[in-house]
Amino acid sequence: MRAVFKQLLNGRGNFEVDSSKGRSTEVFGALLELKKPRARLSRSFSKAKAFSPLGEFFWYLAGSDSVEFIKHYIPNYPKLIKDEVTASGAYGPRIFGKGALEKFGGVSEWDRVIRTLREREGSRNALIQIYANSDARPKNGDKPCTCTIQFAIRNGQLLMHTHMRSNDAFFGLAHDIFTFTMLQEVAARELGFGLGRYTHSVTSLHLYHDCVATEDRPANTSTSGAEEYYREGFHDFSPMPEMPMGDPWPSIEKVKIAEQEIRSGNSEYAAPDDLDQYWKDFIELFRIHKIFEEMKNREDDLRAERPELRRVVSIMKSISPTYRMYILGRLERKQSPVRDLFGNIG
Numbered sequence: 541m542r543a544v545f546k547q548l549l550n551g552r553g554n555f556e557v558d559s560s561k562g563r564s565t566e567v568f569g570a571l572l573e574l575k576k577p578r579a580r581l582s583r584s585f586s587k588a589k590a591f592s593p594l595g596e597f598f599w600y601l602a603g604s605d606s607v608e609f610i611k612h613y614i615p616n617y618p619k620l621i622k623d624e625v626t627a628s629g630a631y632g633p634r635i636f637g638k639g640a641l642e643k644f645g646g647v648s649e650w651d652r653v654i655r656t657l658r659e660r661e662g663s664r665n666a667l668i669q670i671y672a673n674s675d676a677r678p679k680n681g682d683k684p685c686t687c688t689i690q691f692a693i694r695n696g697q698l699l700m701h702t703h704m705r706s707n708d709a710f711f712g713l714a715h716d717i718f719t720f721t722m723l724q725e726v727a728a729r730e731l732g733f734g735l736g737r738y739t740h741s742v743t744s745l746h747l748y749h750d751c752v753a754t755e756d757r758p759a760n761t762s763t764s765g766a767e768e769y770y771r772e773g774f775h776d777f778s779p780m781p782e783m784p785m786g787d788p789w790p791s792i793e794k795v796k797i798a799e800q801e802i803r804s805g806n807s808e809y810a811a812p813d814d815l816d817q818y819w820k821d822f823i824e825l826f827r828i829h830k831i832f833e834e835m836k837n838r839e840d841d842l843r844a845e846r847p848e849l850r851r852v853v854s855i856m857k858s859i860s861p862t863y864r865m866y867i868l869g870r871l872e873r874k875q876s877p878v879r880d881l882f883g884n885i886g
């Protein structure tokens with residue numbers, strides 16, 4: 541993230557481009573490499589994202605194209621794609637939808653890729669195409685930005701390469717890196733290989749100057765936000781915990797059920813006892829996100845009494861320390877009496 545912002549803020553050879561979404565500074569033909577894909581969370585004081593990328597990841601895993609679903613994590617989504625109901629460019633159905641390969645027995649593209657690599661480790665064919673030529677004229681504004689995701693096994697490690705036609709360095713990149721490296725780790729565990737590096741190429745990697753203002757973001761957030769991030773000097777590169785060994789899908793299925801329950805209103809949902817802490821953490825993060833949503837809807841009542849905040853603090857005690865910073869970030873933004881509440885956590 542630092543390298544990307546450095547290049548976009550000061551680098552030579554950038555372009556200035558006018559597109560339908562505003563004027564931006566662009567690097568044309570960028571190649572990013574993450575040697576440690578678990579260091580996938582972007583962290584600084586001014587910019588720390590965990591809830592929305594995690595929600596988006598489970599939206600993919602659910603194979604969903606529902607705007608109602610993703611709106612829970614990215615409220616701006618309907619405006620971005622100009623559709624309140626269906627995200628016709630959604631990646632989930634294209635990766636995990638069972639209908640995609642009916643003539644091959646109703647397996648998903650994901651299953652085909654895993655099967656391909658099981659049959660032949662050296663395959664250069666374990667590729668899922670997301671952007672299709674028919675996407676060039678969508679009914680709404682939903683044109684996938686990701687062209688392909690590709691997996692390969694080299695030296696006993698599972699590598700992944702993504703290619704995107706267009707990537708917003710401030711708002712999109714952190715989400716895309718998060719979700720794709722999570723998919724990489726799922727594939728590595730499913731196949732029983734180590735987690736290798738992640739590479740990510742982008743035709744147009746850009747930073748908006750004057751992106752169109754919406755309810756959630758003022759017009760000039762990207763450039764000034766990137767400058768603030770870059771100047772800040774506090775960047776935490778510590779990785780996320782490792783996904784437990786073995787086939788991750790039985791656990792993923794349990795978290796999918798939990799996510800759906802919590803999103804639909806059950807913020808008291810108890811994570812199954814037999815689930816590894818790695819996956820329990822996600823359930824607790826979904827619960828905290830839901831509680832924040834409930835608070836948003838009842839801002840006035842909460843000025844006097846904040847029972848929800850006490851629930852957040854009690855959930856935090858059972859969550860891996862890695863994620864605490866994101867919860868604190870959300871609390872800070874709400875100008876809550878954070879210090880009083882956290883005195884006993886350390």
Ligand SMILES: O=c1ccn([C@H]2C[C@H](O)[C@@H](COP(=O)(O)O)O2)c(=O)[nH]1
Nearest residue numbers: 559561683685706707708712713716
């Ligand atoms: O996964 C995604 C989806 C969209 N975008 C950004 C890239 C562009 O700024 C904008 C899409 O605009 P066009 O490239 O379609 O004009 O959304 C991303 O960064 N990542």
